Amino acid sequence: MAEALVSVVLEQLVSITRKQIEEEVRLVVNVDREVENLIFHFNAIQAVLQDAEERQVKEANVRNWLRNLEDVSYDINDVLDEWNTEILKHQIEKEEEKEGKNVALTKRKVCFFIPSPSVCFGSIGKVIMRRDIAMRIKEINEKLSEIAILRKNYNFHENTIRATEKLERVETSSSFVQVSSIIGREEEKNRLMSMLLSESSQQGRSPFVVIPIVGMGGLGKTAFAQLVYNDENIKTHFDTRIWVCVSDPFEEIKVAKAIVEVLNKGDNRINSTSLQPLLECINEYISGKKFFLVLDDVWNPTLSNWEPLMEALQNSAIGSRILVTTRKETVATVIGATPDHVIHLNILSDQHCLQLFNKIAFFNRER
Secondary structure (H helix, E strand, O other): OHHHHHHHHHHHHHHHHHHHHHOOOOOOOOOHHHHHHHHHHHHHHHOOHHHHHHHOOOOHHHHHHHHHHHHHHHHHHHHHHHHHHHHHHHHHHHHHHHHOOHHHHHHHHHHHHOOOHHHHOHHHHHHHHHHHHHHHHHHHHHHHHHHHHHHHHHOOOOOOOOHHHHOOOOOOOOOOOOHHHOOOOHHHHHHHHHHHHOOOOOOOOOOEEEEEEEOOOOOOHHHHHHHHHOOHHHHHHOOEEEEEEEEOOOOHHHHHHHHHHHHHOOOHHHHOOOHHHHHHHHHHHOOOOOEEEEEEEEOOOOHHHHHHHHHHOOOOOOOEEEEEEEOOHHHHHHOOOOHHHOEEOOOOOHHHHHHHHHHHHOOOOOO
């Protein structure tokens, strides 16, 4: 229970801070450090939760520790919901201002001539509420800090790979996705297609460009990647296309074998248990070719297991592309992607969500 709850809260924290940056406004002021500390403490606690939940059956003190953690998690979840509501309200107000609605204009005129406290000084109430959110986050952070410190008293076994990430995932493939099944991604697709079909290289250092698609679980990163992978323009533009499902952990030998299978399945080196022969095979078959490589569901690559694969691909033609789908912002940094090549797959608009709901629940039937 606690493990799932902490995972949800962590995703909310990352999502809501990104929203605040995208809105270019500080709806809740002076909480950057507090949010960073919350994420830090939740990550530290998450690493021991599997052991804690197994031990709570027999150990009452561990059970009480988990109960306190759940209480704090629910508290921060409530605050984040309130914060998220403020961001949504700000988005609506900004849209109304942009569209120049008569209602909004009339309100401003009334406010100017009739200084009603409930209308004219609404912004003061908002400032007070924002400060209230900041204070509540600070108080919750203090409680969470105590819980994080107390975990050391129980000598929990720390998992280097979170339980939620260790679950076996369905292996993805490049199977064709119907264009009609993708809703609300036209802007992202146009931007990505422009990057893929351009002949630019990685600032002259490499013949290929790495493009990460970053977004929380369930947003459709894999389906979006499949959409462009199977596009007719992509098929004719590249000499070879390769799809590899990576998942967790990042095993460079497994990835290299998957690449070799596409390039030349009959090569005996594919059965090698060491990395070097596989890298030599990749380097040989990719020589002078413009490739499109999709690495789907990447979680935790390190420079030591990422760089050898990239070196093996240096012999390719200019204009080659590597597309990476991931939930983690940190992956984009590790794989050396430049900020202008990162595509953030954000949540759908209300209109697109309604369209998706209608499609699934009512099979696109008329109202």
